[in-house]
Amino acid sequence: MKKLISAALGAALLIAPLSNAKAEAVEYEFDTVHSQIIFFVDHLGFAKSEGEFLHFDGGFTFDPENVEASSVDVTIDTSSISLDDEKWDAHMKNADFFDVEKYPTMTFKSTGIEKTSENTGKLTGDLTMLGQTHPVTLDVKMNKVGTHPRSGNQHAGFSATGTLNRSQWGMEYGLPMVGDEVEMRIEVEASKKTEMNP
Numbered sequence: 001m002k003k004l005i006s007a008a009l010g011a012a013l014l015i016a017p018l019s020n021a022k023a024e025a026v027e028y029e030f031d032t033v034h035s036q037i038i039f040f041v042d043h044l045g046f047a048k049s050e051g052e053f054l055h056f057d058g059g060f061t062f063d064p065e066n067v068e069a070s071s072v073d074v075t076i077d078t079s080s081i082s083l084d085d086e087k088w089d090a091h092m093k094n095a096d097f098f099d100v101e102k103y104p105t106m107t108f109k110s111t112g113i114e115k116t117s118e119n120t121g122k123l124t125g126d127l128t129m130l131g132q133t134h135p136v137t138l139d140v141k142m143n144k145v146g147t148h149p150r151s152g153n154q155h156a157g158f159s160a161t162g163t164l165n166r167s168q169w170g171m172e173y174g175l176p177m178v179g180d181e182v183e184m185r186i187e188v189e190a191s192k193k194t195e196m197n198p
Contacts (some may be wrong), residue, residue, distance in 0.1 A: 010166060025070065028156055028190035032056065035188045037076065041166075042179030051092070055080035060110075062156055064145060067121060072110040078103060096173035103130055111135070119143075123160065129169045132174035138162035138186070153191050160186040 006015040040048040058074035079100040082091045093100045110125040127136045143157040
């Protein structure tokens with residue numbers, strides 16, 4: 001009887017840490033079909049022109065119980081820039097703007113996350129563009145984390161907004177007729193890295 005009680009206590013002690021263990025950070029990869037990187041720039045004071053980058057890759061780790069430990073890593077194909085106009089697109093790709101032959105990619109790597117409410121936060125990271133690296137801060141909203149209704153895979157979705165001054169990276173062409181401040185809007189849907197997108 002004593003041996004049975006001892007064995008039961010031992011099993012309970014082994015199970016207890018598992019039941020009390022916190023969820024670990026999950027690694028996600030972008031579902032690029034359902035994600036967008038969009039920007040807006042003032043044009044001659046009349047309106048803000050809209051553009052986007054069509055090709056990018058990367059992902060993030062996210063732990064809802066320890067948001068500050070999360071991280072983001074994105075690589076953007078600069079030649080995939082689109083303003084829905086062939087002439088504008090060609091100009092944006094030359095040395096006046098993104099100089100895509102010399103700098104085919106730009107990257108964003110997070111350096112810190114500050115939780116500001118139950119589902120919002122500030123994401124700070126290093127943006128490397130045109131061979132220069134400077135910090136950028138984005139306001140982030142967690143939209144949803146859960147099971148995808150069709151695939152059964154775990155998905156997470158976020159929206160992010162922020163601004164930067166392109167001249168800080170040496171992109172000064174067209175100032176001030178073409179605005180210095182760039183507004184960014186990013187919509188991200190991602191799936192758990194070990195699983196396939198639907």
